[in-house]
Each structure stands twice: as structure tokens, then as C-alpha cells.
Amino acid sequence: MKVLSAFLSMCLSLMLPAVAQPVKHPYNLSKSGIVRYQDVFSPVVAENGMVSTQNTLATEVGIDILKQGGNAIDAAVAVGFTLAVTLPRAGNLGGGGFMVFHSNQKQQSYAIDYRETAPTGVTAQHFLTEAGEKNRQSATSWHAAGVPGTVAGMHEVWRKFGSGKLSWPALLQPAIELAEQGFVVNYDLAQIVDAKKRWLTENDSTRASFYKPDGTSYQEGDKLIQSDLAWSLKQISKHGPDAFYKGEIADKIVADMKKNGGHIDHQDLASYQVKIKKPLSSDYRGYQVLGMPPPSSGGVTIMQMLNILENYPLGEWGIGSQSYHVMAEAMKLSFADRGTYMADPDFYAVPVKWLIDKKRANKLANKIKLNESIDALTLKGDRLGDEGPSTTHFSIVDGDGNAVSNTYTLGYSFGNGKVVKGAGFLLNNQIHTFSVRAGIKGAKGFIASKVNKLEAGKRPVSSQSPVIVLKEGKPFMVTGSPGGSRIINAVAQMIVNSIDHGMNVTEATNQRRIHHQWIPDVLEVEPGFNRDTIELLKQKGQNVKETYTMGSTQSIMVKDGFIFGASDPRRPNALTDGF
Template sequence: MQIKTIIASVFLSFTVHSIAKPIEQPYNLSQTSIARYQDVFHPVIGQLGMVSTQNQIATEVGLNILKQGGSAIDASVAVAFALSVTLPRAGNLGGGGFMLYHSADVAKNYAIDYRETAPSGVTAQHFLTADGKKDRVSATSWHAAGVPGTVAGMYKSWQIFGSGKLTWKQLLQPAIDLAEQGFIVNYDLAQILETKKDWLTESNSTARSFYKSDGSGYRKGDVLKQLDLAWSLKQIASGGAAAFYQGEIAEKIVADMEKHGGHIDIQDLANYQVKIKQPLNSGYHGYIIVGMPPPSSGGATIIQMLNILENFPIRQWGRSSSTLHVMAEAMKLSFADRGTYIADPDFNEVPVNWLTDKQRAQGLAATISLDSSINAAELKGQRLIDEGPSTTHFSIVDRHGNAVSNTYTLGYSFGNGKVIEGTGILLNNQIHTFSVRAGIEGAKGFIASKANKLEAGKRPVSSQSPIIVLKDNKPFLVTGSPGGSRIINVVTQMISNVIDHEMNIAEATNQRRIHHQWIPDLLEVEPGFNRDTFELLKQKGQKIKETYTMGSTQSILIKDGLLFGSSDPRRPNASTLGY
């Protein structure tokens, strides 16, 4: 009894002392602290390298490459090929995309355009019904497949910017192992395969790739092996990009095209070229925004929106209805220009300097009222085709300060749903994102972008928006997202959250998002938005529509010699790892 009394007395003494005196904090809770206890959300922290992707397995692959001495480019190659196995709805060999690369050695930025191109035999008529309307079925047909750019893009980036410490085959080996030995299926993949089963099993080769031999689907915990895809990856590991565009893989692609009425021929594959371009650059409150040039519409549109926002005191306003209203108006103005002017610059002159001019942005900002909303119907412009949201993005920073921001896609979830026989390779459906009604007599529908009309060899406009933000000419923020046209506004809000509102990268990621793309005249908001904010926005003339979540950002912020990363909680199984 005496012992119990002593213990109780000690415990009571400790409890009273703890309540009466504030707990001593182990860290200085200033804005520059590594751990900020006043924040609700906390980033992953690293010092030597970091990888942020939409798939945990791929993130682990990339981090292992960095730990082996590989560069950000080396890790990007390994991640891109791993995602083609473990995230088949978006990771790909049969799609394309855009990469921004910052080289720390020379303090320069490069834009790597490996967007798909229109094959020589496809025409706009392949996407129209007899009465001139857009044929919805054509979006997932063999007609919709563009010449893939992913393999060429990864190989070219490695050839030019790779570290030289790891061989091409070493970078592909993790993806080969995942395809050949299999990986454990998670709930997300099992669910999406079941949801899309009726469609995906219309193609026998797709059914064999993603469903069991008895026709049943994979469940969580099952092991998914993709032996045909492993064969393709081995071909590419041994022969480089030539194995895809000229070798046995190319022969299989062409054979399926001829069999099913597709349009990619052997010459289209042989002629495909990756383009190394000068990125777009613009200042924003002392930082430099580095964006992708056309045919990405993201770089120019994001810069234009930020140029408009720079004319308003949104840091002072915080994330208030005033800030969100001004953002919505900037979105309308910028998206009207996007649809009218952005195109493949090899086919159309794109007035990028005019679109991103700060003086012009001041004039646009002057048209924005703080109390009322612009009538979208009164803005002149031409609309672009909406893209599928099932794209994916990854961000990587290595120990030397090199950074990669990469977004690539199949278009729709699982592309056009067609796997090339014997290869395990899913095809994209990007040709349907051209404005197929533009310039076609008798075509019916909304006003289509003439600049984005379908032409052989052309690259369709894309919303993919990899971004690197520089401070003192060094990477400060690396970010990007999937989400179709919503990508542009998601990424813009990430930049604003970090720079204007000084949020840590996890806080910035977890904020509710808005989206306006000019037409339709609706301000989309994510579930869970503050209802009082709704009402204030409505009073300013905004037409509110609550929709599903937007984007899946994968982001890294570099500050005070450390790496801070965050994967978006809006998609399951995303992962950021640092060391």
C-alpha cells in the first residue's frame, strides 16, 4: 500500500508540473525551422536526394538509383520505366510527355519534348460521325494512337544528361524485374481494373496483360506478372530506343496497326524525334518560374496567370474569397488565350512573348473587378479539347542539385485500351485531343482551336505542366500534376501557396483547390470547401460547382540545405522518399 501511494504521489507531482509549466520545445519554431510545430501537415525531409512519384514502388526504385550514385536524370529513367509496369493506367512506353531538367553544373535549364505525334495516315474524318459531330467511340479506337515518344525521350535525356555512372541496362533492370517477377497488386489497381474490365477485355491482348487466364480480375495481394512487357523492356535495355522505333517492337506495332486499321507505320516510328528546347522563364515576386514551351500549354498559361496575380495583394489577403475570386478571373482570361493561340510551334507561330508579357498582364488585371465576375461568354477565344485526367508526374532532386520535373501520359486512363500483341505495351489515345472539327466543313460542336487542328507529324496541345521554380538561379520548387486541363490551375495554386502564402510543401499540397477554364463558365471547387467562402464567391458573380478532387501533385522544395517533399493525398499509394 505504501509503494502504491508513493507511485501515485510521483505521478500526480509529474502531472501537475506538466500542466503548470509549458513543455520545452526541442526546436526553434521559427519560419526556417526544420520541424514547424504550428503546421498541420508536415513534409518528408531529406538531405542528399529525394524522389516523389504517384507510386510507392517506383519511388523506391528512383531512390535506390540515387543512392547508387545515379543522377536525377538516371533516376528519372528508372522511375519512368518502373511506372510503366506498376501504374499501367498512366505510366507508359506507349505514350509521351514533357521533362524539365535543371543542370547544376552549368546552372542551365532544358525542356525535353517527347510528346506524341500524329501518324501520316490519320485524318480528322476518322473522329467525326456522318453528321459532322465528334465521334466519342473514336477516342479509344486504333485511330486515336499517336506515335509514342516516351522511350525516345528517356533515352535521349539519358544520353545527353545522364551521369555516366550507371548503364542504360542498369536503369531498366528494376522495371524488368517488376514485370517478370511481378509485383503485389494494391486495392487501387485491383479496383480500377475491375471497373474497366468490360472495356479493357474488348482487346484480347489487353485482357491477357491485365486479367487472369480464367478471365477473373486480380485482387489486392495478388502478384501481377507482365511477361510480354518484360520482353519489351529487355529489348529496349539491350538496344536502346532503336529497339522500339526500328526493331522487333516496331514490327509488332505496325503489324497490329495494319490488322486493326490504325495509322502508325514503320516510317512514322523511324522518323520520331525528341526535341530539346529552351524553357519559358518569368519572374514572380523574386523567383523565376521555369515552364515548358508549346505544345505544352502549361508553361505559358501558368506564367500568364501569375503575371496577372502579381498585380493583386494576395499575400495580404491570404486564401480568402478575394484571392480565390481574382484567381478564377485570371484563369478565365488565360484559358481563353490558351485555346486560341497555343499549338505545335513547328506548324503554327505561337506568340509566347506576347502571352507572357507582364505589361499585357497588367492590362488584363485591370479588367478584373473585385466585386463582380467577368462574363466568360464575352471573352473571345477558341476552345481546346479536354484531356483525360489519368496522367502522372514525378519530381526528383539529386545530391548535386540537379532537378527533374516530368509529366507523361497515355491520355485517358489506360490510353486507348489497346495493348500491342506480344509486347505488353498500352497505346496512347492522344490524336483525339487535336481539334478535329477545326477547318472541317460541316463539322458541328463548340468553336474548336484552329491552331490545334490535326495535321500529320504534328504534336497535339497538352495541359501537362512540369514546373521548376528557381531562387538565386538554383531549384527552389519542383512540382507538377496529372489532371487534364486542371493541371494548369493545380500547379499555379501550388506555386502561389508556397510563394505568396509561405506554406511548407505539405501544407501547400493539402489545400483545397479551384478550377475555371473559361468555357464552361463554372468555378469548380473541391469537396470540403468552406461554405461561407462559397457564398462570398457567389456574391461576386462566380457560378460554383462542387466537383471531385483535382490533381495529384508530386513536389519537392529545396530550402536551407534540405529537401522537403510531399505526395498528394488525393491519389492512393503516392510516395515521397528522401535520404
């Protein structure tokens, strides 16, 4: 018996070290390196530059500009104009947006606001019925078109921050060629244009732009030529933004407005100004998050949310019900403030510093209980109106470490559905996103944010959230998304997935997303969300509902001397590429 016992002890002693020691694996399992074999999804890898957009052709154009010696801004301008041709539901000349730019050489960052403005002739009454209710048809009417900012925005960033190696006409030439010579229609474009045929053919110019001469829809494999759009692009190439805001294009816009009861006049166009500001900045677990100040609501809301989440060990908890619950509660708290305080800062003193203050975030975090959900109705605030999800985002990093994060939009998919006659581009419908019932005597229905009320010259609040995350002063992540109010939470989750959970950029992109915007008190989860996690969230009091996919992030991560990128699989034909 003693012999047997000694023998067993010896065997056990021989076995213990093998169990206690780390298991050696033939592959690299470290958290750094070009390839991480423990990851289910791997990113695109490059060393000299990368472009991530929602359209294959636009990405190829951006890469070509970088290879010609252009910087991230040069590539952004070329991509922005190309998307106006190849992704007409969101890419645009007739819309507006926001850009965050980090100059690695100057070690400075900039926030470029080229959001649309309300023309002088439009009033809230243009969006209400005689009974004082919101007129649903007004969202796609000529009344809804704001003064576009895209052309001015792209020219201003090129003038101030371009490399100087490529001319303005050179950056527009790829878009001109794609409009004039045509490009091959993919399944996505063919499907969406056909699905919206009844609406888009109501306007003669829109019908001529996106349907065949006999009125039939373009099919996959057909070539789409946009001659009028090519003419506009040539005018802008030759005369710069003056062509759009003071020249022949302006004349065409105003003529259409007068004919159809719209409100943009020559003075509205001539007086449009791009605003270059200092980006908002907030630390998150040793990283510096840069975002847009108001009228973007994204920068403030994301930073407030991250400040709340910083009080919890999300990395230790991992991906699961506890992390999702706390994130949902942080979303509720942040979105309640968003509706109350977000507005155009030229018309309302937005208390930005107070909103993103760490001490205030700590107080908000104290309202969160780990096993109980906050009743959204107990939180005071105003609700912002709904925005269209068909925005588009692109991210660019060049070989010198300069980074661009740009989100721009027409509002709804195809904006207000109106193509300017003879100019070939769609107009936005952003004016309807103002709180048109706020402050109007006799208005009925839900009264949204008072500080976002419609006023001439004002910029409506937006959820667009271009973000650059720095580590030790250098770009670590560049990201953003379309998706209306879901943009904010999609971008926040990209940051959390990357920093807290150590995911590579593709893993962070592909992770299932959640969304809570305070009102309605519903925690939305994407299709395929873990059923066990849903049940645990319900036990914590969350009103969980499986809805649609959320966003389409186009993201780049810079790490270990390499550039890593990922396009969101949630929407087709996106491409991230580098060299």
C-alpha cells in the same frame, strides 16, 4: 478613491508590457527550419536526394538509383520505365510527355519535348460520324494512337544528361524484374482494372495483360506478372530506342496497326524525334518559374496567370474569398488565350513572348474587379478539347541540386485500351485531343481551337505542366500534376501557396483547390471547400460548383539546406522519400 485609482493604474502598467511583447512559445514558430510546429501538415525531409511519384515501388526504385550514385536524370529514367509496369493506367512506353531539367552544376535548364505525333495516315474524318459530328467511340479506337515518344525521350535525356555512372541496362533492370517476376497488386489497381473490365477485355492482348487466364480480375494481394512487357523492356535495354522505333517492337506495333485499321507505320516510328528546347522563364515575386513551351499549354498559361496575380497582394489577403476570386478571374483570362493561341510551334507561330509579357498581364489585370465577376462569354477565344485526367507526374532532386520535373501520359486512363500484341504495353489515345472538327467542311457541334487542328506529324496541345521554380539560380520547388486541364491550375496554386502564403510543400499540397477554365463559366471547388468562402464568392458573381478532387501533385521544395517533399493525398499509393 485616489489610492484605488493609483493602484489600478499600477496594475494596468504592469499588465501592458506583457500584452505588448511577443508571446514566447516553447516551439519553433519561425518561417524557416527543419520542423515548423505551427504547420498542420509536415513534409518528408532529406539531405542527399528525394523522389516523389504516384507509386510506391517507382519511388523506391528512384531512391535506389540515387543511392547508387546516379543523378536526377538517371533516377528519372528508372522511375519512368518502372511506372510503365506498376502504374499501367498512366505510366507508359506507348505514350509521351514533357520534362523540365535543371543542371545545378552547369547552371542551365532544359525543356524536353517527347510528346506524341500524328501518324501520316490519320485524318480528322476518322473521328467524325457520317453526319459530321464527333464520334465518341473514336477516342478509344486504333485511330487515336499517336506515335509514342516516351522511349526516345528517356534515352535522349540519359544520353545527354545522365551521370555516366550507371549504364542504360542498369536503369531498366528494376522495371524488367517487376514485369518478369511480378509485383503485388494494391487495392487501387485491383479496383480500377475491375471497374474497366468490360472495355479492357474487348482487346485480346489487353485482357491477357491485366486479367487472369480464366478471365477474372486480379485482387489486392495477387501478383501481376507481365511477360510480354518484360520482353519489350529487355529489347529496349539491349538495343536502346532502335528496338522500339526500328526493331522487333516496331514490327509488332505496325502489325497491330495494319490488322486493326490503325495508322502508325514504320516510317512514322523511324522518323520520330525528341525536341530539346529552352524552357520558358518568368519572374514571380523574386522567383524564377521555368516551364514547358508549346505544344504544352501549361508553361504559358501558368506564367500568364502568375503575371496577372502579381498585381495583387495575395500574401496580405491570405487564403480567402478575395484571393480565390482574383485567382478565378486570372484563370478565365489566361484560359481564353490558351485556346486561341496554343499549338505545335512547328505548325503555328505561337506568340509566346506576347502572351507572357508583364505589361500585357497588367492590362488584363485591369479587367478584374474585386467585387464583380467577369462574364466569361464576353471574353473572345477558342476552346481546346478535353483531355483525360489519368496522367502521372514525378519530381526528383539529387544531392548535387539537379532537378527533374516530368509529366507523361497515355491520355485517357489506360490510353486507348489497346495493348500491342506480343509487346505488353498500352497505346495512347492522344490524336483525339486535336481539334478534329476544325477546318472540316460539314463538321457539326462545338468547333474547338483552329490552330490545334489535326495534321500529320503534328503534336497535339497538352495541359501537362512540369515546373521548376528557382530562387537565386537554384531549385526552390519542383512540381507538376495529372488532371487534364486542371493540371494548370493545380500547379499554379502550388506556386501561389508556397510563395505568397509561405506554406511548406505539404501544406501547399493539401490546401483545397479551385478551377476555372473560362468555358464553361463555372468555378469548380474541391469537396470540403469552406462554405462561408463559397457564399462570398457567389456574392462576387462566381458560379461556384463543388466537383471532384483536382490533380495529384508530386512536389519537392529545397530550402535552408534541406530537401522537403510531399505526395498528394488525393490519389492512393503515392510516395515521397529521401535520404
